[in-house]
Amino acid sequence: MPKIIKVKQLDLYYNQFQALKSVNMDVDNNNIIGLIGPSGCGKSTLLRTLNRMNDLIEGVKIKGEILLDGVNIYSSQMEIYELRKRVGMVFQRPNPFPLSIFENVSFGLKVERFTDKKKTAEIVEKSLQAAWLWDDLKDKLNESAIKLPLYQQQLLCIARLLAVEPEVILMDEPCSALDPIATMKVEELMLELKKEYHIVIVTHNMQQAARISDLCGYMLLGEMIEFGKTSDIFTNPRDKRTQDYITGRYG
Amino acid sequence: MKVLTEKGIYRLLMIIALSAIAMLLLIVLFILKEGLPFIFITGIRDFLLSSEWKPAAGKFGIFPMLVGSLWVTLGAMIVGVPLGLAGAVFISEFIPRWAMKIIKPTIELLAGIPSVVYGFIGVMVLAPLIRDYFGGPGLSIAAGAIILGIMILPTILSISIDSIKAVPNSYREGAFALGATHWQTIHMVVIPAARSGIVAGIILGLGRAIGETMAVIMVVGNAVKLPGSAFDSVRTLTANIALEMGYATGKHREALFATGVVLLVIIMVLNYFAASAIKRGVKK
Ligand SMILES: Nc1ncnc2c1ncn2[C@@H]1O[C@H](COP(=O)(O)OP(=O)(O)OP(=O)(O)O)[C@@H](O)[C@H]1O
Ligand SMILES: [Mg+2]
Numbered sequence: 001m002p003k004i005i006k007v008k009q010l011d012l013y014y015n016q017f018q019a020l021k022s023v024n025m026d027v028d029n030n031n032i033i034g035l036i037g038p039s040g041c042g043k044s045t046l047l048r049t050l051n052r053m054n055d056l057i058e059g060v061k062i063k064g065e066i067l068l069d070g071v072n073i074y075s076s077q078m079e080i081y082e083l084r085k086r087v088g089m090v091f092q093r094p095n096p097f098p099l100s101i102f103e104n105v106s107f108g109l110k111v112e113r114f115t116d117k118k119k120t121a122e123i124v125e126k127s128l129q130a131a132w133l134w135d136d137l138k139d140k141l142n143e144s145a146i147k148l149p150l151y152q153q154q155l156l157c158i159a160r161l162l163a164v165e166p167e168v169i170l171m172d173e174p175c176s177a178l179d180p181i182a183t184m185k186v187e188e189l190m191l192e193l194k195k196e197y198h199i200v201i202v203t204h205n206m207q208q209a210a211r212i213s214d215l216c217g218y219m220l221l222g223e224m225i226e227f228g229k230t231s232d233i234f235t236n237p238r239d240k241r242t243q244d245y246i247t248g249r250y251g
Numbered sequence: 252m253k254v255l256t257e258k259g260i261y262r263l264l265m266i267i268a269l270s271a272i273a274m275l276l277l278i279v280l281f282i283l284k285e286g287l288p289f290i291f292i293t294g295i296r297d298f299l300l301s302s303e304w305k306p307a308a309g310k311f312g313i314f315p316m317l318v319g320s321l322w323v324t325l326g327a328m329i330v331g332v333p334l335g336l337a338g339a340v341f342i343s344e345f346i347p348r349w350a351m352k353i354i355k356p357t358i359e360l361l362a363g364i365p366s367v368v369y370g371f372i373g374v375m376v377l378a379p380l381i382r383d384y385f386g387g388p389g390l391s392i393a394a395g396a397i398i399l400g401i402m403i404l405p406t407i408l409s410i411s412i413d414s415i416k417a418v419p420n421s422y423r424e425g426a427f428a429l430g431a432t433h434w435q436t437i438h439m440v441v442i443p444a445a446r447s448g449i450v451a452g453i454i455l456g457l458g459r460a461i462g463e464t465m466a467v468i469m470v471v472g473n474a475v476k477l478p479g480s481a482f483d484s485v486r487t488l489t490a491n492i493a494l495e496m497g498y499a500t501g502k503h504r505e506a507l508f509a510t511g512v513v514l515l516v517i518i519m520v521l522n523y524f525a526a527s528a529i530k531r532g533v534k535k
Contacts, residue, residue, distance in 0.1 A: 053424065056424075082430065084428055091421060095419075095422060097440050097444070107426070112430075157425070160425075
């Protein structure tokens with residue numbers, strides 16, 4: 001079951017440059033959380049703090065807390081590899097591994113040194129089904145994943161996550177490389193997935209955020225200007241800057 | 252006017268390129284012309300599989316040299332491939348960028364050291380060590396394998412480093428995001444993704460090892476006999492040609508050209524595999 005995420009007074013520096021300024025965010029229940037804001041405002045950065053992907057970048061400093069079910073993910077109580085299994089990520093450009101479809105989906109199991117072949121095959125099937133790929137791909141599980149059309153690649157990246165049963169799925173502009181029809185499919189899939197997972201999605205597309213998110217955060221220059229119910233943000237924003245952005249008066 | 256000069260330059264470059272190819276072709280044809288008839292007259296089997304190489308008695312079997320080349324090359328791979336692969340992974344995945352800037356040119360420099368220098372080190376340092384610790388003449392398969400293994404390192408290293416560096420970062424991110432450790436990411440994603448490049452590097456190194464002459468002549472002892480162990484002396488195909496070409500005449504000379512044909516075929520087959528490995532990598 002999805003857990004409660006709390007972001008408390010989060011600051012993040014890339015060397016001298018402060019990319020996040022005391023960000024707060026509170027999420028419970030099963031929700032799709034949309035993060036919107038102009039380019040460079042720190043959406044991706046915030047998203048990547050949630051599974052500690054920023055730790056891979058040299059010169060990153062972080063202050064504040066992110067609690068996943070009460071445990072600070074930056075404390076020694078949380079092992080980073082464990083965290084990344086619990087908080088999965090889908091990237092902007094689909095990035096399936098240059099391996100077969102089957103190997104892609106079973107990758108997370110292999111990482112966990114899970115060796116039961118039969119169970120693995122079952123999980124692969126279940127994950128592909130959950131990502132709506134099974135019918136299309138069941139006859140070519142051994143073909144290379146990078147020959148698939150882009151939107152199937154992106155769905156495969158989602159299936160790859162589902163195989164390790166994360167609690168939270170982070171998506172950084174997952175549809176920006178896809179055409180409108182594929183985008184609609186992915187959005188439908190997200191609505192389906194939210195029954196079982198938290199989803200945090202960064203998007204440039206305000207309509208998309210309005211369509212699918214339950215909670216929404218508007219960010220500007222590293223600050224979380226407003227965070228709340230999507231319906232409130234889009235119809236009745238508290239902050240003048242949010243209003244300017246959603247009515248299109250900003251950039 | 253401008254069109255004319257452009258056409259002129261185009262033609263000039265074309266002629267230069269074609270003449271380079273033509274020269275290569277002529278060399279190959281010349282070797283084939285000198286060597287092939289001999290092979291057919293002696294019979295491929297007799298030539299390749301007979302162990303008697305007695306030019307004075309008119310006996311030309313290159314089997315000991317084939318075996319010598321095979322063992323020395325295999326030994327060089329056993330020394331060079333693990334070192335090269337481990338080195339390439341370490342250099343491209345774990346070393347900070349500034350150190351990389353020093354190491355990469357150093358590796359390229361290593362490739363430029365004349366082979367006679369490697370051979371000299373083999374004779375002066377390595378052979379005595381082997382003689383003292385393992386017995387035998389010292390100048391042996393083992394000495395050749397170690398020296399050649401080091402000589403092919405730059406080839407394997409630099410091609411493998413380039414292909415590991417060319418693996419898109421998004422693959423690494425994808426693996427990390429699934430909870431993989433750095434080591435898991437390397438052996439489950441990075442190396443498979445770079446595999447065709449790494450294989451091409453190894454095959455090119457292999458070709459270099461088979462073709463190397465000077466250093467090998469200096470360290471393997473050059474005895475024409477089938478080796479009993481890694482510490483016996485052998486002669487390679489290349490050494491056979493280099494050592495005897497100076498005074499060979501008639502049938503003997505033809506037999507040496509025929510040895511050259513065998514080498515040529517081996518190298519061409521290897522290059523074909525290297526090229527197709529690279530092509531497979533590009534298609535992916
Ligand atoms: N690795 C880095 N090193 C230094 N600065 C960075 C790094 N990554 C991002 N930044 C800076 O941090 C700020 C926030 O970047 P981020 O990628 O989070 O923005 P974003 O909201 O996702 O933008 P976009 O909509 O363009 O994806 C930007 O000003 C960016 O220049
Ligand atoms: Mg971004």
